[in-house]
Amino acid sequence: MKQTIIITGGAGFIGSHVVRLFVIKYPDYSIVNLDDLTYAGNLENLRDIESSPNYVFEKVNILDQAGLKRVFAQYNPTGVIHLAAESHVDRSIHSPLDFVYTNVIGTVNLLNAAKEAWQGQYRGKRFYHVSTDEVYGALGETGFFTEETRYDPHSPYSASKASSDHFVRAYGDTYGLPQVISNCSNNYGPNHFPEKLIPLFINNIIQKKPLPVYGDGLYTRDWLFVKDHATAIDLVYHKGENHSTYNIGGFNEWKNIDLVKLLCSLMDKKLNNAPGTSDQLITYIKDRPGHDRRYAIDASKINKELGWKPSVSFEEGLQLTIDWYFDNQEWLKHVTSGEYLKYYETQYQS
Ligand code: NAD
Ligand code: TYD
Numbered sequence: 066m067k068q069t070i071i072i073t074g075g076a077g078f079i080g081s082h083v084v085r086l087f088v089i090k091y092p093d094y095s096i097v098n099l100d101d102l103t104y105a106g107n108l109e110n111l112r113d114i115e116s117s118p119n120y121v122f123e124k125v126n127i128l129d130q131a132g133l134k135r136v137f138a139q140y141n142p143t144g145v146i147h148l149a150a151e152s153h154v155d156r157s158i159h160s161p162l163d164f165v166y167t168n169v170i171g172t173v174n175l176l177n178a179a180k181e182a183w184q185g186q187y188r189g190k191r192f193y194h195v196s197t198d199e200v201y202g203a204l205g206e207t208g209f210f211t212e213e214t215r216y217d218p219h220s221p222y223s224a225s226k227a228s229s230d231h232f233v234r235a236y237g238d239t240y241g242l243p244q245v246i247s248n249c250s251n252n253y254g255p256n257h258f259p260e261k262l263i264p265l266f267i268n269n270i271i272q273k274k275p276l277p278v279y280g281d282g283l284y285t286r287d288w289l290f291v292k293d294h295a296t297a298i299d300l301v302y303h304k305g306e307n308h309s310t311y312n313i314g315g316f317n318e319w320k321n322i323d324l325v326k327l328l329c330s331l332m333d334k335k336l337n338n339a340p341g342t343s344d345q346l347i348t349y350i351k352d353r354p355g356h357d358r359r360y361a362i363d364a365s366k367i368n369k370e371l372g373w374k375p376s377v378s379f380e381e382g383l384q385l386t387i388d389w390y391f392d393n394q395e396w397l398k399h400v401t402s403g404e405y406l407k408y409y410e411t412q413y414q415s
Contacts, residue, residue: 066189069095069142070302073127073175074149076100078257079195081110082295083146088114090299095119097140099133100149101126104404109396110256127171130178137182144191145179146302147172150229153260154199154222155412158354161221168225169232176236185241192244193302194233198287198312198360199223200248209363210248212310219355237308245305247297249313250362254291254382255389259401260408263288263383266325267390268397270332270343277413280352282322285359289315290382293375300371311371314362317379322347328383335387350413 070087074080075098088096096119100106114120121140125132127149149171151157151164172194179192201210202217216231218224230246237244257264266276297313305311319327329343336342367373377385390397 067093068144069097069140070144070146071097071099071136071140071142072146072148073099074106074147076102076106076108076110076122077148077152078105079252079291079294080148081256082254082291083148083298084111084120085114086292086295086299088117088120092119095121095140097121097123097136097142099123099125099127099136103151105152105258107256107396107400109399127175128166130174133174133178134181137178142182143189144193144302145175146193146195146298147175148195150226151222154220155260155353156408157220157222157225159411164221164225168222169228172229173232176232176242180236180240180242183242187241187243190243191302191307192233192236192242193298193305194230194244194246195298196230196246196248197223197226198248198250198314198362199357200227200230201360203357204359204361206359209361210312211363212248212312212366219357234308243307245301245307245309245311247301247305247311247313247367248362249294249297250287250289250315250360252289252291252294254386255393256396257291257386259397260405262321262324263328263386264390266328267332267387268401270329270336270346271390273346275348276325276329276343276346277348277350278321278325279350280356282320282325282349284321284356285318285361286321286324287314287316287318287361288324288379288382289313289317289375290377290385293377296376297367297373300373301367304371311367312362312364313367313373314364315375315379316364317375318359318361319379327380331383331387335391
């Protein structure tokens with residue numbers, strides 16, 4: 066069936082990979098990328114597909130109710146894939162209200178826009194909310210997050226995402242809005258804004274700047290290559306059950322310090338450095354407040370029901386990512402000027 070899908074946050078890291086996948090894979094669909102181009106949104110991420118006949122960009126803030134109403138009336142979408150968000154935990158510690166506005170109120174605005182546009186005519190319609198595993202809180206040494214794990218967010222970011230998940234489910238229960246949610250682990254890959262661990266450290270190694278490891282460095286994350294997340298989103302959007310949740314993860318847990326050391330060794334090879342050169346940049350700094358000790362996803366539901374699994378090993382994915390940053394120095398230069406420098410100073414001043 067031909068579809069028109071509004072993808073919010075399509076100029077961001079994950080959103081740009083989802084937009085590209087849908088534009089190329091579904092030439093009969095119309096893809097509307099709705100994004101306000103905050104510091105994290107960058108149309109350079111989509112240069113290769115921006116003139117495709119089935120793609121259009123709309124610069125709209127999800128806090129702008131009239132703007133959303135206009136876009137829904139103009140395009141008459143059959144689906145929404147909602148990725149627009151404030152996405153960085155450290156920024157949420159500095160400015161929690163920004164996260165409440167975009168992640169909570171923006172999501173409710175989008176739900177209202179869909180509900181009002183669809184007027185209860187829900188056949189063939191779908192509202193897909195892309196969320197995070199951080200809503201589940203922190204694990205100890207063992208165990209995994211399943212779709213049934215109780216929500217227990219600890220950062221303003223994860224609390225705002227948890228709240229948005231609750232609103233999406235509430236619109237399903239109260240108004241019958243056909244909704245589906247996925248909660249994914251940490252992504253990495255091309256186009257990742259260099260405030261997050263992996264791209265920040267790649268950039269700092271290139272610049273020979275310190276690699277600021279929070280606390281004891283023994284925090285654990287489950288890493289997934291971004292294109293594998295996009296593939297999972299495609300499957301959940303088309304084949305997931307309404308009013309259902311899918312956990313998405315990499316089956317790939319790493320303690321931060323081990324990951325940083327692997328990254329350093331791959332970067333030393335790339336830069337023709339003597340082994341151990343980049344390790345010398347590792348600097349332990351004060352911990353992030355409320356830092357979750359361990360995340361690990363049980364992705365067996367999406368694996369069994371939809372047949373999804375990651376396609377790229379961590380070493381392959383990291384190598385692809387490093388190569389991308391080397392081949393896209395201009396992109397890196399553009400995003401690490403202006404606002405970025407101010408953020409960097411505030412976050413990493415001792
Ligand atoms: P990102 O910060 O790279 O991109 C966010 C995009 O949303 C940007 O293009 C930005 O311009 C846009 N945006 C922000 N506020 C907006 C607003 N008020 N109106 C319109 N557009 C706005 O984020 P990301 O890492 O690509 O994450 C995308 C989604 O996936 C988020 O919802 C995030 O919570 C979720 N997620 C991310 C990860 C991860 O590891 N990055 C993991 C799991 C889930
Ligand atoms: P991040 O990429 O911010 O993702 P999240 O907090 O959403 O998991 O951080 C990943 C891990 O790396 C997390 O445990 C915090 C840690 N970290 C550092 O040690 N130093 C840094 O400069 C950053 C940005 C993160």
